[in-house]
Amino acid sequence: MRRFNLRKLALAGLVTATLGLSALASAQTSLLNVSYDPTREFYREYNTAFQQHWQTLKGETVNVRQSHGGSGSQARAVIDGLDADVVTLALAYDVGALHDRADLIPADWQSRLPSNSSPYTSTIVLLVRAGNPKNIKDWDDLARDDVAVITPNPKTSGGARWNYLAAWGYALKKYGSEEKAYEFTRKVYANVPVLDPAARGATNTFVQRRIGDVFIAWENEAFLSVEQLGKGEYEIVVPSVSILAEPPVTIVDKNVDRKGTREVAQAYLEFLYTDDAQRLAGKHYYRPSNPTIAAEFADRVPAVNLFGIDEVFGGWKVAQETHFNDGGVFDRILSEINK
Amino acid sequence: MAFARRQQSVIPGFGITLGFTVFYLGFLLLIPIAGLLLYTAQMSWDDFWRAVSNRQVVASYKLSFGASFIAALINLVFGAIVAWVLVRYQFTGKRIVDALVDLPFAMPTAVAGIALVTLYAPTGWIGQYLDVFGIRIAYTQLGVVVALTYIGLPFVVRTVQPVLEDLDKEVEEASAIMGANRLTTIRRVILPALLPALLTGFALAFARAVGEYGSVIFISGNLPFRTEITPLLIVAKAEQYDYPGAAAIGTVMLLTAFVLLLIINGLQWWTSRRYR
Numbered sequence: 001m002r003r004f005n006l007r008k009l010a011l012a013g014l015v016t017a018t019l020g021l022s023a024l025a026s027a028q029t030s031l032l033n034v035s036y037d038p039t040r041e042f043y044r045e046y047n048t049a050f051q052q053h054w055q056t057l058k059g060e061t062v063n064v065r066q067s068h069g070g071s072g073s074q075a076r077a078v079i080d081g082l083d084a085d086v087v088t089l090a091l092a093y094d095v096g097a098l099h100d101r102a103d104l105i106p107a108d109w110q111s112r113l114p115s116n117s118s119p120y121t122s123t124i125v126l127l128v129r130a131g132n133p134k135n136i137k138d139w140d141d142l143a144r145d146d147v148a149v150i151t152p153n154p155k156t157s158g159g160a161r162w163n164y165l166a167a168w169g170y171a172l173k174k175y176g177s178e179e180k181a182y183e184f185t186r187k188v189y190a191n192v193p194v195l196d197p198a199a200r201g202a203t204n205t206f207v208q209r210r211i212g213d214v215f216i217a218w219e220n221e222a223f224l225s226v227e228q229l230g231k232g233e234y235e236i237v238v239p240s241v242s243i244l245a246e247p248p249v250t251i252v253d254k255n256v257d258r259k260g261t262r263e264v265a266q267a268y269l270e271f272l273y274t275d276d277a278q279r280l281a282g283k284h285y286y287r288p289s290n291p292t293i294a295a296e297f298a299d300r301v302p303a304v305n306l307f308g309i310d311e312v313f314g315g316w317k318v319a320q321e322t323h324f325n326d327g328g329v330f331d332r333i334l335s336e337i338n339k
Numbered sequence: 340m341a342f343a344r345r346q347q348s349v350i351p352g353f354g355i356t357l358g359f360t361v362f363y364l365g366f367l368l369l370i371p372i373a374g375l376l377l378y379t380a381q382m383s384w385d386d387f388w389r390a391v392s393n394r395q396v397v398a399s400y401k402l403s404f405g406a407s408f409i410a411a412l413i414n415l416v417f418g419a420i421v422a423w424v425l426v427r428y429q430f431t432g433k434r435i436v437d438a439l440v441d442l443p444f445a446m447p448t449a450v451a452g453i454a455l456v457t458l459y460a461p462t463g464w465i466g467q468y469l470d471v472f473g474i475r476i477a478y479t480q481l482g483v484v485v486a487l488t489y490i491g492l493p494f495v496v497r498t499v500q501p502v503l504e505d506l507d508k509e510v511e512e513a514s515a516i517m518g519a520n521r522l523t524t525i526r527r528v529i530l531p532a533l534l535p536a537l538l539t540g541f542a543l544a545f546a547r548a549v550g551e552y553g554s555v556i557f558i559s560g561n562l563p564f565r566t567e568i569t570p571l572l573i574v575a576k577a578e579q580y581d582y583p584g585a586a587a588i589g590t591v592m593l594l595t596a597f598v599l600l601l602i603i604n605g606l607q608w609w610t611s612r613r614y615r
Contacts, residue, residue, distance in 0.1 A: 072578050101580060153561065155575045194478050194560040197571065201557070209460040211478070325579060326393075335394060338564035 030063045031265055034084035036071040036158070036247070037200055038221045042284040043088070049280065050271050054264065062264055070198045071158035078104065078252065085256050085265040088249040090158040093316035095248050104254045118246035119272035120286035123304055124166035126237040127206070127215040127222045134213045138239050139170040142214060143187035150212035151192060152202040154324055159199040161324060163216040166243040169312045173241055186333045218245060219301060220285035244306040375593065378586035390587040395563050396572060402480060403569040404595065407548035410487035414544045415537060418495025425496070426503040440496050443489055448553030455486055456558045478560030483568065486555045487548035494547065495540030502536040538607040542600055549596050
């Protein structure tokens with residue numbers, strides 16, 4: 001009995017030691033990329049490519065771990081201590097919180113990499129059911145009384161903030177005043193029958209529950225839905241004007257300096273701008289930031305008249321404070337709808 | 340005090356078990372609650388009042404507490420019937436039914452929410468037939484009640500069951516012999532004996548429903564002012580890094596729930612005295 005216990009103990013010790021050692025070994029060449037939901041497929045392929053690149057360049061094996069979730073909650077997890085080496089989130093506001101709330105990155109983080117630190121971009125499009133039964137052509141149709149619109153709550157979902165700003169920006173450009181833009185956006189949100197807290201839930205509502213006539217979506221997600229859920233089931237309607245969605249990336253300085261992974265983390269992000277990685281982004285229906293590579297994919301993603309968040313809204317911070325914070329424009333819209 | 344000392348001498352371990360209880364409750368309950376109050380205390384009274392009395396927040400209190408109350412009432416009635424059937428009758432498959440009752444405890448609430456919405460959505464298995472009659476469950480306040488009823492089901496059954504098992508059949512027979520009809524027996528003999536257990540089950544189901552998040556957000560539609568529950572608003576506040584605001588609403592929920600539970604417990608104590 002006693003011997004058995006000893007052997008068991010020895011075995012347990014051995015297992016623990018091995019686990020500990022392997023943890024140590026991997027700690028030296030392991031990266032954690034904290035990202036948002038729809039980048040799952042892209043980064044799975046990208047990580048393999050980067051591993052090969054790093055192996056041939058340095059002769060080192062690097063192990064990249066991924067974490068996916070809603071962009072805002074992911075940022076909060078990193079602020080609360082999740083050990084991310086790099087973050088690749090849906091909007092600059094969430095990345096900026098890493099500086100504003102926890103001083104994990106410097107204030108000028110967005111100017112450290114090309115194209116506003118967004119190696120790939122996307123835009124907001126409209127997904128409709130096969131045959132486009134409600135004949136939806138552009139943003140204006142979303143304000144019609146007979147159309148039900150599915151989009152998540154911009155208060156809880158980062159992606160949904162792009163949706164909201166795309167609609168607002170369209171109206172502002174077309175009708176020329178803030179009041180008209182407010183009126184238009186209010187009409188669109190009055191047509192929302194279900195307001196999911198996150199983008200994934202909204203996709204389910206539109207696809208599985210078959211609620212709503214039009215789903216406001218990121219272009220890359222819209223293409224994925226069409227591809228995965230059957231080509232005959234949905235159609236993508238590209239609006240005349242939309243927003244340039246820039247999901248930015250950065251290394252998390254405090255974390256990489258503590259873990260000694262700055263060099264590999266930096267290389268990981270810079271590799272996103274190489275031709276191969278840009279093509280990979282294009283393959284996953286993102287818009288490559290490199291114009292030459294983007295041209296190769298021109299027949300896959302249609303040309304849209306895009307406006308930036310800085311030119312129309314004065315940047316994320318202002319947009320957040322004006323529209324989405326408590327007592328902001330979105331709250332006003334909600335309480336007017338529910339008078 | 341004299342009472343406590345006498346207990347101590349007869350049943351050993353009073354000191355150590357009480358010490359452990361205080362530590363255990365302090366660690367698990369009081370420290371998190373103190374953290375909540377601490378966050379809230381950072382706000383000025385005006386900020387606090389603005390955060391908790393906003394029209395949208397008030398609408399969510401009404402839904403959260405109202406739907407929880409209705410759900411607990413439904414569970415009170417049907418939970419008592421289920422307990423009655425499980426205790427008083429023998430039938431094949433009884434053990435399976437008995438085990439099924441606990442399922443809402445074990446099932447992840449998100450799974451429950453998705454399952455319910457699959458059933459009750461206008462395109463769902465049940466929802467498509469209800470839709471013909473113009474009854475909508477998913478994405479309405481009714482859906483919130485359905486989800487909260489589901490998660491609260493086991494409480495009343497499990498609190499009433501043991502009491503019912505202890506209730507001798509002879510008492511009912513005596514009541515019948517003395518000339519009471521069935522309704523009178525239920526009203527005058529069975530219900531009074533069950534009342535404390537029913538109230539406990541009701542209180543537990545109600546408290547559980549007030550705090551429920553996972554299953555509701557799938558079926559409610561989450562429309563502000565209409566189908567948005569308070570826990571979702573708290574998450575929304577936290578999502579905007581408004582921790583004091585989230586804590587303030589949390590505090591209001593906590594206090595309200597505490598007062599309501601206190602009242603129910605008081606009722607329970609009163610009824611158990613009255614019918615002794």
